[in-house]
Amino acid sequence: MKLLESFQMGSLMLKNRMVMAAMTRSRADIHGVVGSMTAEYYAQRASAGLILSEAINISANALGSPLTPGLFEENQIAAWRKVTQAVHEKGGIIFAQLWHTGRVGHSVDRGGQLPVAPSGIKIEGAQHFTSQGMKEYETPRELALPEIRQIIANYAQAAQNAVAAGFDGVELHAANGYLPQQFLSDSANHRADEYGGSIANKARFTLEVMRALIAAVGGGKVGIKISPLHPYAGIAFDDPLATYTYLINELNQLDFTFVELMKRSPMFPLLPHYPQGDEIEIFGKLVSHTLVAGTAYTRESGEAELQKGIASLIAYGSLFLANPDLPRRFEQNAALNAPDRPTLFGGGEHGYIDYPFLPA
Numbered sequence: 109m110k111l112l113e114s115f116q117m118g119s120l121m122l123k124n125r126m127v128m129a130a131m132t133r134s135r136a137d138i139h140g141v142v143g144s145m146t147a148e149y150y151a152q153r154a155s156a157g158l159i160l161s162e163a164i165n166i167s168a169n170a171l172g173s174p175l176t177p178g179l180f181e182e183n184q185i186a187a188w189r190k191v192t193q194a195v196h197e198k199g200g201i202i203f204a205q206l207w208h209t210g211r212v213g214h215s216v217d218r219g220g221q222l223p224v225a226p227s228g229i230k231i232e233g234a235q236h237f238t239s240q241g242m243k244e245y246e247t248p249r250e251l252a253l254p255e256i257r258q259i260i261a262n263y264a265q266a267a268q269n270a271v272a273a274g275f276d277g278v279e280l281h282a283a284n285g286y287l288p289q290q291f292l293s294d295s296a297n298h299r300a301d302e303y304g305g306s307i308a309n310k311a312r313f314t315l316e317v318m319r320a321l322i323a324a325v326g327g328g329k330v331g332i333k334i335s336p337l338h339p340y341a342g343i344a345f346d347d348p349l350a351t352y353t354y355l356i357n358e359l360n361q362l363d364f365t366f367v368e369l370m371k372r373s374p375m376f377p378l379l380p381h382y383p384q385g386d387e388i389e390i391f392g393k394l395v396s397h398t399l400v401a402g403t404a405y406t407r408e409s410g411e412a413e414l415q416k417g418i419a420s421l422i423a424y425g426s427l428f429l430a431n432p433d434l435p436r437r438f439e440q441n442a443a444l445n446a447p448d449r450p451t452l453f454g455g456g457e458h459g460y461i462d463y464p465f466l467p468a
Contacts, residue, residue, distance in 0.1 A: 110414040117158070145461055159201065179206075334369060368400040399421070401419035403425075437466060
């Protein structure tokens with residue numbers, strides 16, 4: 109089957125076309141440092157063609173959720189070095205997903221500091237998970253221009269830190285309602301300067317970050333994740349087709365490795381004015397880079413997607429979480445472990461590194 113074929117992605121030879129999607133697991137300590145369990149967790153899943161790490165905070169100011177890891181202090185970098193070494197010893201390839209949560213956070217986990225965002229617009233109708241339980245979102249503080257430039261520099265530094273930690277590359281998390289998508293969206297960005305107003309201005313932040321990442325570590329080590337129709341965290345576009353057509357066309361001019369296109373989660377309804385149809389057909393055909401398709405794929409639907417010829421790789425989230433040997437299970441069409449949902453976020457070994465492998 110095509111899922112199990114090797115694939116040349118830039119200078120990297122992937123052993124198969126199955127990508128382990130980035131998944132927040134909240135197993136870092138309060139200082140954003142991952143431990144030996146995290147090294148084992150990723151090493152167990154090194155049979156993936158490509159591993160995308162859980163989202164990693166690029167700075168202290170990027171933090172949105174408790175017990176999520178960082179990549180901006182020496183002890184964090186040293187801890188990740190043990191993870192990448194463990195993955196490489198198993199023959200795996202791993203990219204670090206770079207994260208700034210923007211307004212998707214809360215002051216209780218940020219030393220009393222409000223989250224920051226393109227505009228002072230809070231997320232309505234939802235709550236945020238904090239170290240003190242679920243809380244209403246706060247109105248974020250609008251970023252000043254010098255702060256925006258500093259965040260772009262922080263992304264570039266985090267990319268360099270990732271490579272120093274042994275990651276094979278980095279992925280910009282520009283999906284799921286986090287800071288890059290906040291700049292891009294009409295619902296979260298009401299700025300009147302060069303980062304707001306027109307589609308081109310709203311896309312400026314994402315494109316400047318991508319250029320900074322490419323300059324920092326080289327395009328062969330850079331990817332980006334986008335989610336055009338996923339309305340998580342209050343994200344909405346007046347015309348998502350126009351916005352993402354512009355963004356993708358601009359990305360097509362840049363020299364980097366892949367675009368991960370996340371389809372809308374089935375748990376979220378399609379906004380009434382959004383285009384009907386399949387996102388891979390609508391947006392994926394516009395992408396000139398290697399395309400990774402993601403969200404809720406199965407063995408059968410992933411194979412069918414590859415056979416269409418638009419996507420070259422398929423990202424699997426919860427299936428990889430619960431099945432560390434997922435490629436082997438697909439090869440044998442074996443039964444799959446089900447994810448233990450109460451252990452998805454936070455905790456210890458249970459539901460993290462104790463999912464069973466198939467018998468040898």
